[in-house]
Amino acid sequence: NAGVTQTPKFRVLKTGQSMTLLCAQDMNHEYMYWYRQDPGMGLRLIHYSVGEGTTAKGEVPDGYNVSRLKKQNFLLGLESAAPSQTSVYFCASSPRDGRENTEAFFGQGTRLTVV
Amino acid sequence: QKEVEQDPGPLSVPEGAIVSLNCTYSNSAFQYFMWYRQYSRKGPELLMYTYSSGNKEDGRFTAQVDKSSKYISLFIRDSQPSDSATYLCAAQNTGGFKTIFGAGTRLFVKA
Numbered sequence: 444n445a446g447v448t449q450t451p452k453f454r455v456l457k458t459g460q461s462m463t464l465l466c467a468q469d470m471n472h473e474y475m476y477w478y479r480q481d482p483g484m485g486l487r488l489i490h491y492s493v494g495e496g497t498t499a500k501g502e503v504p505d506g507y508n509v510s511r512l513k514k515q516n517f518l519l520g521l522e523s524a525a526p527s528q529t530s531v532y533f534c535a536s537s538p539r540d541g542r543e544n545t546e547a548f549f550g551q552g553t554r555l556t557v558v
Numbered sequence: 559q560k561e562v563e564q565d566p567g568p569l570s571v572p573e574g575a576i577v578s579l580n581c582t583y584s585n586s587a588f589q590y591f592m593w594y595r596q597y598s599r600k601g602p603e604l605l606m607y608t609y610s611s612g613n614k615e616d617g618r619f620t621a622q623v624d625k626s627s628k629y630i631s632l633f634i635r636d637s638q639p640s641d642s643a644t645y646l647c648a649a650q651n652t653g654g655f656k657t658i659f660g661a662g663t664r665l666f667v668k669a
Binding site for chain 1: 560562564566592599600601602603604607646656657659660661662
């Protein structure tokens with residue numbers, strides 16, 4: 444079972460460059476999320492999606508854009524990278540199965556350094 | 559103020575010790591409370607969850623929620639070196655799907 448797969452696992456960018464992080468899940472989950480994790484800050488929600496073709500802003504959306512053209516994929520874009528975007532990025536997905544509580548399944552993370 | 563507050567530690571204990579990890583939260587609408595475990599350079603994985611107030615036990619792990627004081631706890635009995643990880647508390651609203659995470663507490667269990 445692949446679960447949630449993130450590509451790439453590591454990347455170094457120069458300030459001003461752009462890039463796209465890819466997240467793919469094979470669990471047929473409706474909900475997908477992008478988080479960033481920084482020391483002392485925990486996981487902060489960047490953007491999320493409640494289904495194919497939908498996206499919404501999370502807690503820290505500035506400087507990022509997302510797209511969910513296919514149910515299994517959730518892309519995170521950085522149009523003009525800044526050093527403040529140096530972080531570990533996690534993608535997660537969760538099911539809409541009628542229960543109140545939904546467990547989030549996480550990918551392995553992408554370590555991004557902006558120099 | 560973050561909706562879920564957690565002391566980042568680190569917390570270092572000897573093998574066999576009882577570990578107590580704690581969080582506080584501010585949003586009264588939270589009904590589901592979770593603990594995720596994250597090993598170094600890995601994604602978080604759900605360890606336990608509880609609904610509203612009360613205790614839940616799973617092997618050496620006990621999760622406790624006190625809604626009157628907005629306090630979340632995780633107890634680990636007979637701690638092992640393999641328990642060394644970062645533990646993140648989290649909370650959700652009823653009917654919600656967005657999870658709010660604490661900063662995570664880094665735990666080291668020394669053999």
